[in-house]
Structures are given as structure tokens and as C-alpha cells.
Amino acid sequence: MSTIATFVGNQISAWATRDGLDLRKLRFVPGVAKYPLQRDGVDPVPRLVAAEPVTRLVSLFGTDVWLVSGYDAARSVLADGQTYSNDLRPLVSRGGRTAAEQIGGLGMTDPPDHTTLRRLLTPEFTRRRLARLQPSIERIVEERLDAMARQRGRVDLVAEFAFPVPFEVICELLGLPAGDRAAFRRLGVARFDLSKGSAGSFGAAAASRGFLIDAVARQRRDPGDGLIGALLREHGDELDDTALGGLADGVFLGGYETSASMLALSAHVLMEHPDVRARIVADPDAVDETVEELLRHLTVVQVAFPRFARFDHQLSGQHIRRGDAVLVSLLGANRDLAPDFAPGRDGAGHLAFGHGMHRCIGAELARMELRTALPALAARFPHLRPATRRLRFRKLSAVYGVDRLPVRLR
Structure with a gap:
């Protein structure tokens, strides 16, 4: 879920390390970084729709950033994975940080580290293994619908349904005790907000990561x-x-905010x-x-994790130099595939979960939540309608x- 804003901040951090500039203190997002993250409602802004397949977004400190x-x-x-590297760690992992402040994970690493990490998680995200969560997902959805019916x-569909459902599901998946969940929930939302630069996001990320490190202990x-x-039983001696x-x-990062946003916007x-x-x-077959x-x-998830060119090459007629950053607009690519909303079309191959070795490992869990929650919401409240015409x-x-989605149930 990396963004252009994050990349720009990371580049500044790497370039100015000798001057002591700390990305955690960055309080702004450069204007040039914004338009691929902006929308007109649920649609991309015209500038993104009209863009060529590959365009140079900005040249920053001698590095071209391509969209x-x-x-x-x-x-x-x-x-x-041969032409591009995903390894962000050299740009933002600097001395003096606590363990919770270090970045890492599947989306920010290359093989062999990526291969090792994915091997640890893949068995827990097979369809067969996730099937054990289906009764819990159904229970959580029904509990939230009952609470709304009262x-x-x-x-507010966000506060009462879209956020509580995936949060409770991800806590069930992780195995967090009920007593830990209220404190953990407070740490979740702020890490995705880049409106004040990356400082707030980095602080919130460190807090939630530290909470989970303590939970593991x-x-x-x-x-x-x-x-x-x-993971402790299978790999506790290794890690x-x-x-x-x-x-x-x-x-948590990949399965909470994304599913919550999908539930809210899907209902909209x-x-x-x-x-x-x-x-x-x-018709259950239509789900x-x-x-x-x-x-x-x-x-x-609007923009994929940045890739960095390992060597000079051509991409859709553009000359990409070694070290250049290549940012993929998942929204732009998916709307290039088809611009309008039309269930029933052959949607195979969409990039909402990415593609290749960095494709979202939790894709099937996200589908399970949506397939369960959306029909249940529609069946319980067939006359659900917006309570305002001005969504923020x-x-x-x-x-x-959206942070709020006011609706009337009847």
C-alpha cells in the first residue's frame, strides 16, 4: 500500500541522511505526488485517465519517477522480478530506530528474503486453511447487523459495519485475545493517513507494530x-x-483498512x-x-509498492534508467481494462490484489469477507439508502x- 508520497519522502530521507533529515518528521506531501492518489468520487481523476501507459511523474535528485x-x-x-527490485529497506531503515520503527514485509523485500517470508505465511492463507474462519466471519457479520437493526x-455504516467486521476477522485470524482488541483498534487507522505527510503514518505504524511484537512475546x-x-509453533525457534x-x-496492514474500505465503498x-x-x-451465483x-x-489500494529498475531498459517506449523508480497505478490499470461498473463481465486478470510474486497473500480472505458481508447486508436491509448526498x-x-457513510436502514 505504498504511495508516491511515501516514495518521495523516502528519497528525500536517503538523499539527505548526512544532514540529519528524518522521514518521521516530514510534515508535507509534494504537490506533484498527489494526482495519482486523487479521485472524483470512486472514479480516477481525468488526468490519470488521460495519461499515457507510462509517463515520467517527476525527476527527483537525479532519479526519474515513472507512473x-x-x-x-x-x-x-x-x-x-528480474528487471525490478522491491527492496525499500536501504532507503528508510536507518540507525537509531527501535525494532518497531524498522520497515519490512513481503511487499518491501526481494528474494531470497521475500521467498522465505512468503513460505512462512502461505500455508495459513490457502483456501482450505481459511475455511475454518467462515463460521467466525458469518457470526461477526450477523452480530454487526443485529446491532445496526437495534x-x-x-x-454510520463505516463505524457500525465496514470497520468492525474486518477488524474482528483479522483479530480472529491473528489470534489476539479479546482483551487486547480495543487498544489495538485505536492504532489502526492513523497509519494510512498521509494528509499531513508521512510523519503521522510512521508513528502509527511503529505503535501498531510494537503492539504486535509484544503480543508475540x-x-x-x-x-x-x-x-x-x-507461526510460533512452526517457526518459533527460527524467528x-x-x-x-x-x-x-x-x-494486519494488508487485511484491515483495505477490507474496511472495500466494504464501505461497495455498499455505496x-x-x-x-x-x-x-x-x-x-441469486447466490451472482455474488x-x-x-x-x-x-x-x-x-x-491505489498504487503498488515502488519498483526500482535494476538496469536500463525500455518500457512502453520509455527509456527507464538503472535506479529509476517505477510506480504502478493499480486504479489506472484496472480502469484501463474496463472503465465502467458492469458485474457479469469477464473480470479475470484484474490487478486489485496486484500481480506476480507480490500479489496480496490475503486475497482469498478479503473475498470471503465481501462474499459474506455484502449479500447479508443487502438481505437484512433491502431498503438501505444514503442519508446524505455529500460524502467526504x-x-x-x-x-x-470514506471515514463516514451515513445511511438509513428502512
């Missing part, structure tokens, strides 16, 4: 039933608390398409195709969405 928004070029870049007048003495416990906490944080789109909403209740089209159309979409965020 890829064409589908074919994007798919090619995302799949090419309310009268306007309900506690469970090392008595492993729980979730992902943290499974220390910091490494395992970082893995757990990566799972379905309220604008009541025929589609009715169809997913009446999967609708979820895939919502994933493609909304693409809440996030202006600058690594994950696109």
Missing part, C-alpha cells in the same frame, strides 16, 4: 489458536519476536445500483462476479475510502 497506468504495462512490471434513524509462552500461535511481530503486522456503489444489490440476494467487479472498479471521500490516503 505506469496502462493495464498491459502494469501487469508486465508487477510480474517482473438502532433507529441514521446509522506474550504468546511465545503460551501460543494461541490463531496465526501468531501457529525472534520482532520478525514474527513484523509478519503479523504485515497481515450497490446503493447506486439497486438491481445489482437485489440480484446478489436472489462472486459482483465481488470481482467491485474489486476491479474500486481498487482501494479521503483526499490523500494510501487506501482510498
